[in-house]
Amino acid sequence: MGAAVYSLRMEQAAVTDLRTARARACLHCGSRMSGPAGGDFCCAGCSAVHALLKARGLESFYSLRGSTGRGRLGLPAALPSERFSYLDDPEFLRDYADPDGRGMRLYLEGTHCAACVWLTEKLPEFVPGVERLRLDLSTGVARLRLGPAGKFSEAAEELQRLGYRPHPVRVDESEALRVREERAHLIRLGVSAMASGNIMLLAIALYAGVDGGLQRYFRWLSLALYLPVLLYSAQPFFRTAWAALRRRQASIDVPIVLGILIGTVASLVNLVLGSSHIYFDSLSAIVFLLLATRYLLRRVNQSAFRAARLMHFMAPSRARVSRGGQWVDCPTDAVQVGDLIQVLPGECFPVDGVVAAGATSLNRALLTGESLPVAVCRGAIVEAGTWNLSSPVEVEVRSRGASTRLGGILAAMEKGLTERAPIVAYADRVGRAFVVAVSVLSVVGFFVGLQYGWNEAVNRALAVAIIVCPCTFALATPLAMSLAIGKAARNGVLVKGAEVIERLGRARTVFLDKTGTLTEGELEVTNYETERPEDLEALVALESLSVHPVALAIRRRFERSQAPGARPRVAEFAEIPGWGIRGRVGGAFYEVRAIGGEGGETRVGVFRDGCLVGRVALSDRMRPDAREALDGLRALGLDAWILSGDSLGPVDRVARHLGLAPERARARTSPEGKSELVKSVPESLMVGDGANDAVALASASVGIAVRGGMEVSLRAAGAYSSRPGLMPVLGLVRLSRETLRVIRRNLVFAVLYNVVGVTWALSGGLSPLAAAILMPASALTVFLSTMAGTRALRRAFP
Amino acid sequence: MSLLYLLVPMALILGFCFLAGFIFAASRGQFEDLETPAHRMLLPESTPPSETTER
Amino acid sequence: MSDKFRYDDDISKKFLLATLLWGAVALLLGVLIATQLADWRLNLGLPWTSFGRLRPLHTNAAIFAFAGNGVFAAIYYSSQRLLKTRMYSDLLSRVHFWGWQAVIVAAAVTLPLGLTVGKEYAELEWPIAWAVNGLWVVFAVNFFQTLRVRRERHLYVAIWFYIATIVTVAVLHVMNTIQIPVSFWKSYPVYAGVQDALIQWWYGHNAVAFVLTTPFLGLMYYFLPKAAERPVYSYRLSIVHFWSLVFIYIWAGPHHLLYTALPDWAQTVGVAFSLMLIAPSWGGMINGLLTLRGAWDRVRKEPVLKFFVAALTFYGMATFEGPLLSIKSVSALGHYTDWIVGHVHGGALGWNGFMIFGMAYWLVPRLWKTPLYSTGMANAHFWIGFLGTVTYLVSLWVAGITQGLMWGATDIAGKLVYPDFVETVLRIVPLYWVRMAGGLLYFSGYLLMLVNLVLTVRRAPAGVQDEAASAPPLVPATVGNLGGRPHRMLEGLPGLFTVLTLLAILVGTVLEIAPTFFSGGFAPETPGVKPYTGLQLHGRDLYVREGCYTCHSQMIRALPAEVKRYGEYSRAEESMYDHPFQWGSKRTGPDLARVGGKYPDLWHYRHMMEPRDLVPGSIMPSYSWLAKDKTDFEIIARKLAVMKKLGVPYADDDVRLAVEDARREARRIGRGLEAQGVKPGIEDMEIVALIAYLQRLGEDFRKGGVK
Missing domain, CATH: 3.30.70.100 (Alpha-Beta Plaits)
Known part of the structure; x- marks a missing residue:
């Protein structure tokens, strides 16, 4: 009862909140609705889910989401098209x-x-x-x-x-291993936290002058508490340092281990001799703080990369293979050469092969960049990655997996993205050089101090070894990158790697694809007129049998206004790829075919018994935020170009709308032409459709896919925006620019801090405890400065 | 102040008890997902279907 | 598949109703003793209603009866929902409930009768104290077994706070209630002097921490998100600030003993540690307040959110004021004054009280399945309670700081500006009236709540069943276990075993080792310090019985003004045989550490009978019954025997001849008084024993036994 009471009360608040706050937001996923689709939902998917929830009495979903949704936009629910x-x-x-x-x-x-x-x-x-x-x-x-x-x-x-x-x-095994390793790290952190906390309190007592039996008691107790830190918590440092030394390479753990060893030996000797120079508190503090920063870094990295890493684990696409006479679903990896597979309309060909039965029209945009349907019949070659538009066909498999043409392209691209971002590699190299320098300086410090006595020598050596903070080089730079990736992921943009962020930060020119990127990518009826109302009904009846883009646009526009039952029956229906559709409706013979258009519009004529009785004009609508995004990109200093396979008319119209000079809009460019142009310009950014512009996206220095399936896009481009519109692209470029600025800021601070710190330690003015506090303080400041980023970075995504 | 010979170890034993609790929690994966529990505790009680009618 | 089960809501109802009942008692007592401070006549001249005996009852009622029951109600209600299971055993829950109420009633009877141990917040005599230990084990067993049979793998942060509370309070309470019984209603704690002070305030501060803070943070982390219908601001922050709190918390305590005879290094540790406590405490406050981001408009309308927001703000204030007060120079001004009482009530009325009220207004409608009778009354209660708390705080801040400054005021020649202590009392008596008004406001707001909730419950539909729920049973985790083996057995039991084994080793070690350690042999042999005579010891027990420590301290701090006012600062050895230590924590009246020999016996006699005869304007109640009740000489022998066992150096014949010595000493003092006109036969009366003890205070130092 309690739950019902409060969810009912919340329901009205949530729904009105959704309505008023977001003007016209889709009732289900709450994303801003643009376009005249009318009604409460932005797509069929959302209305289906809403209906399902209502049927099961789960309306409190919306009240719950309304109060705890914290304003994050929901993704439009995908159409239930897949079988599992x-x-x-x-x-x-x-x-x-x-x-x-x-x-x-x-x-x-x-x-x-x-x-x-x-x-x-x-x-x-x-x-x-x-x-x-x-x-x-x-x-x-x-x-x-x-x-x-x-x-x-x-x-x-x-x-x-x-x-x-x-x-x-x-x-896979790496997952379970990662989980266990992360838990072990956390336990080491916990042990060092508890030990260093209590040793610190004992140290305060010792500093505050406890004497006699209790003094000895506290000193031995702090040793007892220090042992688990030394033997268990600090283990990772010893392991990496030992591995680095064995490979005669300098790793940032070497000075730390050096400092710990010197400090421990000195403290043990002093403890036995009864002197007060005991460093267990600073040593355990160092171990704890280093483990803490490493743990934080690992968690932030983890969440950022997790999104991108998931792609890698995704199931391969599915295929329906004929096994013993009937069609069986199985993963593409299991399909063998020579098998017979069936591909239904609306599905993507998983393999290369030859059409064995049936005829259909294909969309080969992924490979040719041309989205107009291509007719295919028995004996024709089909390639993986093309979409089947009109009717089911059976294909005999010729090649699969990496050996398909698309597989080859993707494999080449994937290799290009794997190596580390140059700036991270650079920071790491500087870090190593610093480490070697510090190890030497620490020994120098020891001998310089020796003249003032044994304790002073240990003090200085320890201070130098501890004061150095490699965190900035080895930890803060990757952290900045993973924060950027994490922030992008939270805003619906999946970035494949740190290297993508760096290239985005350095991009100078941006190439934008037209269809699907600058425009909605779907044809939309702009105006229509027919002599008699039944002509219109016949048109809709005919179009409801085809999946051609024109048919989809017309059905979307008119289907809602007609009751489904009232639609007239269609006889002798036929779809001629590349020409149009025809059929007999209510006694009259209708043909619907293209009649050419101007100024970027495509026109379709409706002929009844041979004479023209109606005309429908369709055009590709501009994205509402295209202008705003483009101005933003230009403000960042990128010069923008439009590349499109479409004819000159539509491209000009879009260029004028965006305020671009005509020569910056290239029409009728083939995919190879696009990739040549993009390759020719250094530091180029390509924004396009993950499926249609895969080749161009891959050949640019960095590509952002704004449409197409998630798996395919992320193989071709460096980043994939799962949210409609171009603002995420602008946000990502801004984010990358600011991230590079933060990294440069960190490097400058690091050099300053280490130079001042080491000289101060060498001069003996710095006690190990002060060093033990300064070092994590510097790590913390670098960490906080990276987390805070810059004001512009925090507001990168509108 | 010889009581401290008993009180400090007692405090440390308690500290180690909580450390044992921490290790037990970490090894059971209590700190794996630190976002969903905050939401899950909010959800209304999942009353078994047969019960809802009776309310 | 899913198990179907019902939560045990009846136990939550029981504890909630107990909370509301005892809350009224605690607050009524609070208002009464506040009025007694403002006008001494309210003590009514009766032993059972004098301030000394009612103040311990008020503190125990507020902490263990009101806050205690409130915490149990929260734990029983929220743990079952967070763990998706009914409590492990209904029987243990009921035993815990009825046992706890029985302890409260026992306290309500024994404390006014003066049957007290004399240690603040641990006044309950040994039979009751050990009953509390037993009940706590019952509660711990029930809770940890419920953990074992839970259906939700993840332990939400509130559960961790409850675990910390149960384990730590077990250790604290056992350590501080180790007393050797002299008779059924009298016992002496094992520790003495500065040791007893250390362990008392180790317990005292952690009682505040683990009874009045960690469970309330757990309560906040469950009820605030539920009431605000929003997830907590940062779950990660709550985990971090829990573990940082718990790993090193147990060192707190010495900040109650700054500038006293406690060794200097221990004081410094206390100060450093208290300053560190700001971080975890404020982590909790910030996490709570930021949970309401985006829902602040609802705080205007809903009383529950108002109470939680105000409670969190008071919590932040009190946990800032605490560390501030534990800085040595601030403590020099604030210690023993009313500022400390202000700090305590900032936390108690503001944080604990408001959290329980918020919880009650949210929980009662859900437990009894009926809407709250009137939201308007609840909002009114909030504003009245808020006004009451602020009035209370401000009046005591002003009173405390005034007192602190007046005690320390010296003119250019270095003489005390206010040498006469009662001047500092008279100056702040008006503020005691303002404090009483604040308390009265708070209490009237409370009554408003009682009416509101009673009417709500009365309108509840009959035959309301426990809330049903369903959840699949917990399958042992396969991935990433400790070494990969599922630890079904180990899961819930470690907590239980740790608690039980802990209690076992504690009792064992302390009872065996303790006496040898604390036999006084610890401090350098100080022949100059003599143990009390039998009569003096009996007089000391009267001092404890009447609760003189609630207004008087016996610890002169090493501060110039105090040394001028009271004499040389107190050394640790002077109280080495004091079982329990009576350093005290509040100076409503002057410090008594060196009062011995300052006034003749007759002065003390007439002062105890009617303080205003000798100190015009004094607010001390009169203790006329001390001159009418006979001294129980027989028990003195057993008292000395127990003290001897605790390591106090009595010779064997001291114990054997205890009764005769005591009667002889009493006759000596009695004859002296009768010679000066006091009614004959006074020697057998308790007043004589009290005078013997008062004259003995500071004698060791006077006779040069202590450097």
């Missing part, structure tokens, strides 16, 4: 399921708040086979556990229906 029977394939389960075959980890797209946790974790109530589902919001990965009779495909389909597209995540 391959999840139950035993061979698939070997890689992706827990040893007992009842557990699996799924990355759920679009989870971001308590409502998603609540909805997804109610899965057992909808799918009896499921025992439990635990969602981890920070990574978006859910841990699914089946009951004895459960099936993964059922669970996946249900999750899909609830609006969260699941991607199975491979649990």
